[in-house]
Amino acid sequence: MASNYDHTVREYFEDRSGHTILLSDEPSFYKFLRGTLYKILAIRRDCLSYFQDQSGAMSEIQDKTGEGFPVLIFVERLLKGKSSADFVQNTRQLFPNVKIIILTGETSEDELIFLHEIGANNIITKPVSVDSLVQKLAFTIKPQGKLNQLVQVGKELLRKGELEKVMHVSAKILEIKPDSPAALMLLGDALSGLGRRKEALKAFMKAHEQSTVFMEPIKKLAEFYKDSDSEQYLLYLKKLDKISPLNTERKCEIGRVHLEREELETAEDFFDQAVKSSIREAHSYISQVMSGIAESLIDVSPSMAEKYYSKLLLVKAGNLTAEDLETYNRLGIAMRKQGKWEMAVANYKEALKVAPNEAGLYYNIGLAYTDGKEYAKCAQSFSKALKSDQEIHKTSSSVARNIANVFLKVGMTAEAKSLIEDSLVVFSDDSKLKALQKKVAN
Known part of the structure; x- marks a missing residue:
């Protein structure tokens, strides 16, 4: 194929x-x-x-x-x-x-x-x-299938203004697939171009009835009512907003129409939604800039990287999600590079509020406790990581070794032995894991 x-x-x-x-x-x-x-x-x-x-x-x-x-x-x-x-x-x-x-x-x-x-x-x-x-x-x-290819032909004819031919193509599609929304859209556009607005409206309406989530008929219906019926115009704008809620300009237009109708509270609601959407887009841009700066600094100047990662989390405060875990992780690394292991622990615990069951966070908390030689607390964190993800030690041989070493330090020999044996199934050639296995055996 x-x-x-x-x-x-x-x-x-x-x-x-x-x-x-x-x-x-x-x-x-x-x-x-x-x-x-x-x-x-x-x-x-x-x-x-x-x-x-x-x-x-x-x-x-x-x-x-x-x-x-x-x-x-x-x-x-x-x-x-x-x-x-x-x-x-x-x-x-x-x-x-x-x-x-x-x-x-x-x-x-x-x-x-x-x-x-x-x-x-x-x-x-x-x-x-x-x-x-x-x-x-x-x-x-090249769209697949005869129907899709006919639709493309119809669209090309429409762009050329050959409206009678568009109607002919639309009829062909409707013979193959009665009530095809795409064919009805072509028919409506052709009729509209020929000045037959009432017939065009019927075609657009039928296309919408056949597929209520197909946006093009709804756009045509909104456009049809824009200057003649604000109630219907709003109805179709809001249908579009429901299907595609990230369109900031449309939210502003809905607010504007409500404002013209002197419906101030509803207008304000949609204006607020538009602002929120634009802020989210701005945050995306700011995040990319700050993240790029911090990443370029993390090896050269961890303290400056810490500054920018912290600013990034501050900017997104109130809108933090599990997608921001990487920022928390990188901030923790920047802190640990400076010996600020206690601050790293606090940072990772803050991240747990966003993703309370994230095994990687518990593992990182354990690493930070290791920096401070708080091995008992480290073992507790590693145990929580294993509870959240029973396969975490199989993601990397270094993860397996770190957890096993700490378990041995605090006397959790049986747990260490079981974890090493399980890890060697995946990392059978890892000499350091094999050395740990011998150490446990002795």
Whole structure:
């Protein structure tokens, strides 16, 4: 099956002279993408441009589309810690024919919905394998199945303004799949373009009835009522907000309409939600900046790294989640590097309020107690780590050795023996574990 995907991608770049543009601040992904295209797929023509700034990428998109090349864009969800949403929206508006793939780390379902809403054809969650990358490329270049291909034909005709042909394609899709929301959307757009607004409204309404979470019909219905019926306009805006709650501009628009209706309390509620959403986005940017600064300092100046990790946690106070555990862990390491083991213990205990069952935190508390030679307290923390995750000693041979050594120091010989034997199943070649096993045996 992979060869079919390979063929689709090669045909796009070699036979159709397609071009791909990468907008990323991660040179490692550029190397990975370049290797996939030129080495793995053996594409023979120059088909990849790489940019770390938006203006350069936008200029390249304009040049390549102006020359008539099909263009596919990879863009990071966050560029230097800042959202690329504006770039994606502008690109979609200015160059509706380009394909856009957004690159992201693990993210929420709400964020994924928002990314599709603003114009992503596809989303890749990193890290990604070569096979998955090629498959995503193939699906983006050439949608699978006859229905999807007909929908793409209809959209292309719509962009060209060939409305009668769009209606013909829509009818074909409806023959294959009666009440297809995508076909009804095409039909509604064509009817609207022909000035047949009432018929268009019926098509959009029917598309919405067939798939209540499909956003495009709801957007069309909201647009239809925008200047004529504020009640209906609000109804559909709020439906959109419920499906995709991270759209700050839409929350502001809902607030604005309520304000025009003199419904001040409701307007204030949506304005507050918009502010909260924008603050969350700003926090994401600040987090990236501070984290990057702290990470560059942790080996050179642990005290300065501590300062920035602490500031980062202070900025996010009240909005801390389990996703912030890495910041707590890095702050603890910076403290321990300075001999501040008691402060490290307090830091990790603070993190337990966010993730009370996190085995790694109990293990880190144990390490900090080891720095202070508080071996009894260390053993207690290591025992809690094992209780939270009975496999934690199998994650690393050094973890197994650290726990076993402390257990031996406090006279927990039976526990140490059992843990060493269990660890050697995974780390059978670890000489230090074997030495500990002999020590226990004697």
